Amino acid sequence: MxxxxxxxxxxxxxxxxxxxxxxxxxxxxxxxxxxxxxxxxRLREGDRAAVEEAYxxxxxxxxxxxxxxxxxxxxxxxxxxxxxxxxxxxxxRFRGDGSLxxxxxxxxxxxxxxxxxxxxxxxxxxxxLAAHEDLQPRTVDxxxxxxxxxxxxxxWAALDDLPxxxxxxxxxxxxxxxxxxxxxxxxxxxxxxxxxxxxxAKRKLREKLEEMP
Amino acid sequence: MNFDAMIDAIRAEDGNDAELAAATHLRLRRSxxxxxxxxxxxxxxxxxxxxxxxxxxxxxLATGKVTTLWGPAPRLHSVAPEAVPRSAPARKQxxxxxxxxxxxxxxxxxxxxxxxxxxxxxxxxxxxxxAVVPPAVExxxxxPTPPAAPPSxxxxxxxxxxxxxxxxxxxxxxxxxxxxxxxLHFHGGEPAVTLAAWDxxxxxxxxxxxxxxxxxxxxxxxxxxxxxAAARAALAPFARGEVEPAGYRQTEAEQxxxxxxxxx
Numbered sequence: 491m492x493x494x495x496x497x498x499x500x501x502x503x504x505x506x507x508x509x510x511x512x513x514x515x516x517x518x519x520x521x522x523x524x525x526x527x528x529x530x531x532r533l534r535e536g537d538r539a540a541v542e543e544a545y546x547x548x549x550x551x552x553x554x555x556x557x558x559x560x561x562x563x564x565x566x567x568x569x570x571x572x573x574x575x576x577x578x579x580x581x582x583r584f585r586g587d588g589s590l591x592x593x594x595x596x597x598x599x600x601x602x603x604x605x606x607x608x609x610x611x612x613x614x615x616x617x618x619l620a621a622h623e624d625l626q627p628r629t630v631d632x633x634x635x636x637x638x639x640x641x642x643x644x645x646w647a648a649l650d651d652l653p654x655x656x657x658x659x660x661x662x663x664x665x666x667x668x669x670x671x672x673x674x675x676x677x678x679x680x681x682x683x684x685x686x687x688x689x690x691a692k693r694k695l696r697e698k699l700e701e702m703p
Numbered sequence: 704m705n706f707d708a709m710i711d712a713i714r715a716e717d718g719n720d721a722e723l724a725a726a727t728h729l730r731l732r733r734s735x736x737x738x739x740x741x742x743x744x745x746x747x748x749x750x751x752x753x754x755x756x757x758x759x760x761x762x763x764l765a766t767g768k769v770t771t772l773w774g775p776a777p778r779l780h781s782v783a784p785e786a787v788p789r790s791a792p793a794r795k796q797x798x799x800x801x802x803x804x805x806x807x808x809x810x811x812x813x814x815x816x817x818x819x820x821x822x823x824x825x826x827x828x829x830x831x832x833x834a835v836v837p838p839a840v841e842x843x844x845x846x847p848t849p850p851a852a853p854p855s856x857x858x859x860x861x862x863x864x865x866x867x868x869x870x871x872x873x874x875x876x877x878x879x880x881x882x883x884x885x886x887l888h889f890h891g892g893e894p895a896v897t898l899a900a901w902d903x904x905x906x907x908x909x910x911x912x913x914x915x916x917x918x919x920x921x922x923x924x925x926x927x928x929x930x931x932a933a934a935r936a937a938l939a940p941f942a943r944g945e946v947e948p949a950g951y952r953q954t955e956a957e958q959x960x961x962x963x964x965x966x967x
Binding site: 567 | 713716718720730758
């Protein structure tokens with residue numbers, strides 16, 4: 491099963507179906523679900539090797555989500571680490587009706603609150619330092635990277651003013667292009683709540699970005 | 704400002720960083736090992752405490768100390784022997800059933816020292832008052848001390864009864880007397896001094912809240928002081944179930960009386 495990429499099925503309204511906007515995390519396939527259930531059974535038994543297996547299988551998706559959420563590599567690594575350390579205890583809440591990866595993203599989102607704040611402080615400090623640096627990219631690629639970095643930096647700065655729940659929903663819906671069903675499963679909230687959070691998040695972001703120079 | 708371009712910029716962030724992934728993997732492994740080690744240490748500690756607790760309780764049950772320390776609390780009022788019904792079978796059985804059965808070897812009271820090979824000189828029974836009578840009446844000096852034996856430390860400090868009946872003590876004073884006797888009895892007090900403390904308490908409150916317990920403890924101290932006849936006399940009402948609550952330490956008292964009879 492794949493996620494339909496039409497706008498109605500996704501929780502966002504602005505995503506374009508382009509090569510870059512392909513879903514970044516696919517739902518579990520049949521074989522993967524079977525492997526998941528075996529892994530989950532071992533995790534429930536407290537098997538330490540199972541935690542490492544889960545890490546090797548899902549760390550990239552969790553790290554990607556964490557980075558998009560906090561905009562800071564160090565904070566994102568902390569979130570990944572905490573999510574997997576908490577997994578043996580958190581797995582008791584896993585009902586098995588979704589994928590392990592989605593569940594892990596939910597665990598990471600739960601552990602992201604304080605890291606979002608620390609990343610925000612670090613970003614503001616870095617912005618002040620960067621204002622005094624001579625940033626003259628020498629190549630096109632470097633210029634492109636710089637622009638991407640600047641745009642992302644502006645969005646993260648605007649996201650810093652959102653409540654964590656709206657921030658998580660925005661990242662999952664818009665940056666990761668997940669369906670509202672998936673996002674509802676990850677954040678443990680009804681679909682309607684997810685849509686409401688996304689609506690408010692977008693509205694606030696637009697207002698905030700318009701105020702920015 | 705292009706909103707979609709910003710979202711694309713965030714979307715470009717991915718989690719495919721091999722070096723960071725390896726570093727976090729190592730960090731995760733260490734965290735899991737530390738947690739497992741902590742859990743094992745905790746489990747070991749809990750096991751050790753459980754073993755210690757079980758061992759202590761077993762030892763206390765085997766030696767009878769648990770019944771001395773955790774025996775049923777006496778009632779507020781001690782009733783004179785004649786007022787106590789001779790038999791209260793149901794309550795006796797309940798009280799007896801609530802205690803673990805003790806082997807004959809375990810009837811020695813906790814504070815009692817091993818009985819000597821040679822029985823001490825017999826004490827004239829007439830000199831011993833009934834145990835339930837306030838101990839102030841019992842003159843310790845009446846008991847003959849073996850002349851050949853050197854005076855033991857317990858006998859160095861003579862237990863002198865009050866010269867005259869004391870005026871009724873205030874509640875605070877009585878409590879203080881009890882507290883002191885209890886402290887001495889259960890925290891290594893000199894037997895003779897402890898006996899004197901119990902006597903002082905019983906003189907102040909012969910039928911008080913803790914009188915039965917005090918009399919029983921006093922009887923145990925008499926055994927420690929090798930005054931077996933006096934101890935036997937003091938334990939007799941307990942052995943017969945003639946104290947209130949009925950059956951208070953009755954089984955132990957019966958066994959102690961039986962053993963003490965051998966040394967008279």
